[in-house]
Amino acid sequence: MRHVGVALAGLLGLADSVNSKLVETQNGMSVQGGTCETTDVNYFFSIPYAKPPLAERRYEPPEPYHVPPYGKVINGTNSPPACIQFGTGFAESGPQSEDCLYLNxxxxxxxxxDSNLPVKVWLYGGGNQGGGISNPSYDGCYSAEDSIVVSINYRLGPLGFLALSDLGLSGNYAILDQLLGMQWVQENIKSFGGDPNKVLLFGESAGAADTFVLATRPEAPKLMKAAAMESGGGRDFATVAAAQTFQQSFFDQLNCSTPDLACARAASPSVLQAAHLVVAVEDATGVASALNFNGSRSAWSPLVDGVVIPEQPSTVGLQVPSILGSNAVEGALFVLAAYGEKAASLTQADYDTFLTYNFGPLAPLVNETFSLSKVFNGSVAAAVTTVVTDASYKCAAHRGLLRAAEKGVPVWSYRFSHGPSCAWFANIPSPYVSTLGATHTSEIPFVFNMTRNMPPPDGNCTFSEAEVGLSRAMSRAWTNMAEFGVPEPDDDGDSWPLWTADESMGVVLNDDVEVGEVDYETCAFWNKINDDLNKIEAVGQ
Structure with missing residues (x-):
């Protein structure tokens, strides 16, 4: 990220304005910030919202951070470390630490x-195994020019989701981290100029799935005015019982006697990472893990535990006005990551392996309905891309929309169909940008209003004029959700109509914003598959 820090020396008192870059929070903490290099925006990094989840606090709900009696000045000019990373495809390359419960x-x-600006709170994606708020692609310098932007670090992998009944562990520590971060926003954001009554929670991929969990909880209206889920809202999750086989396999790799919680807490992060790599699905079937359809085979994710998540969020339904959407070719990124140049030479046997892993006994039905020869002209890459796109993202969003509409909760739908002209993450090879198109994660720079120096932080690619306009429109709609609870407050729904099951109207975000039907035609099939898989899993518990 491009920022200019401000030294602590010589600061003798607190100022009333955030413009001073020294802010005193409601809980008595003082935070010294800096100024973005390219915009007239201040930043405040590495603000602790919970005690470090170390030793006896590992595998426990987070405890609120308490300021020492003598007060404390936080140096908010340095980016915090990412939480311990698991897996390879989504891992952050910078510093990581188990002491990571900070927000920016x-x-x-x-x-x-006294500005009372709308607040947008970000939950990053990464399969709940990787990611972090210091990633330059999540820089708030460009999207905080008319609002407050907050991003929350949360625990990942087994540190965020280990749930073993024999040890009395029910998981979902990451969800509790996020809830505590949202509570911190309610208590302290006014000190930064934000209005706690105008909060949007938004996330992408796993961050969108977690947003869906939080936005379906009963206290959601007290924590947020609205929610936005990019490529991940509406999903179902495994139960704790269904996840025991995978969780026990992981625990066995730690060479602890069972039950031995002290041993699990003493294992070093590197031992935990090594254990994850042994048991997680990161092999030749790699793209299959993107689906997470069969919950008992999922690596790390929220679990229906009867307490933090009492029942399936898709059954409960959203509690606040929300945006749910997906990208036109979500699966293209996973095909590239899993198969690379081999994608063009995949065979029916590869397709069968992919389907069997994800759909088990229902694989023949999927193979018949989405036949390689009849539907995709023999292209395995095209078939896998479509299955991942529809089954895991488009139709999950559709289920979230349906349930919300049934409950009378306002929801809006979108389909992101624009292929960016620049790479949006540094690890995306430039030659693949045009091939990937509107794939998974490609909407992120538009929501964050990033149009220059792509990929962040120091790339040499600039978005086109049309892309700049699309970016402004999307960023503005997300800000409107925070402030007004609707994406377009002044147009009576003409430019972004409310979604209904009868008409399925929304916006298609391409070179510009087009109002029209958002196609969910295949979702009757995929929603039935999802329900049948849930029944199969329940029988197997």
């Missing part, structure tokens, strides 16, 4: 504590 805040430089 960006504010317009002119903001005062």
């Amino acid at each position: 805040v960006w504010t317009p430089a002119s903001t005062t504590s």
Whole structure:
């Protein structure tokens, strides 16, 4: 990220304006920030919202951070480490630590504590195994010019989701991290110029799935005005009982006697990472793990535990106005990651392996309905791309929309169909940008209003004029959700109509914003497959 830090020396008192870059929070903490290099926005990094989840706090709900009696000035000019990373495909390359429960805040430089600006709170993706708020692609310097942006670090992999009944562990520590981060926003964001009554929670991929969990909880209306889920809202999750086989396999790799919680807490992060690599699905079937359809085979994710997640969020339904959408070719990124140049030479046997892993006994039905020869002209890459796109993202969003509409909760749908002209993550090879198109994660720079120096932080590619306009429109709609609870407050729904099951209207985000039907035609099939898989899993518990 491009930022200019401000030294602590010589600061003798607190100021009333965020413009001073020294803010005192409601809980008595003082945070010294800096100014973005390219925009008139201040940032405040590495703000602790929970005690370090170390030793006896590992595998426990987070405890709120308490400021020492003598007060404390946080140096908010340095990015925090990512939480311990698991897996390879989504891992952050920078520093990581188990002491990671921090959040970042960006504010317009002119903001005062009385500005009452809308607040957008970000949950990153990464399969709940990787990711972090210091990733330059999540820089709030460009999207906080008319609002407050907050991003929350949360625990990942087994540190965020280990659930073993024999040890009395029910998982979902990451979800509790996120809830505590949202509570911190409610208690402290006014000090940064934000309005706690105008909060949007938004996330992408696993961050969208987690957003869906939080937005279906009964206290959601007290924590947020609205939610936005990019490529991940509406999913079902495994139960704790169904996840025991995988979880026990992981625990066995630690060479602990069972039950021995002290041993699990003493294992070093490197031992935990090695154990994960042994048991997680990161082999030649790699793309299959993107689906997470059969919950008992999922690596790390929220679990229906009867407490934090009492029942399937898709059954409960969203509790706040929400945006749910997906990208036109979500699966293309996973095909590239899993198969690379081999994608063009995949065979029916590879397709069968992919389907069997994801759909078990239902694989023949999927193979018949989405026949390689009849539907995809023999292209395994095209078939896998479509199955991942529809089954895991498009139709999950459709289920979330359906349930919300049934409950009378306002929801809006989108389909992101624009292939960016620049790479949006540094690890995406430039030659593949045009091939990937509107794939998984490709909407992120538009929501964050990033149009220059692509890929962040120091790339040499610039978005086109049309892309700049699309970016402004999307960023503005997300801000409107925070402020007004609707994406377009002044147009009576003409530019982004409310979604209904009868008409399925929404917006298609391509070179510009087009109002029209958002196609969910294949979702009757995929929603039936999802329900049948849930029944099969329940019988197997």
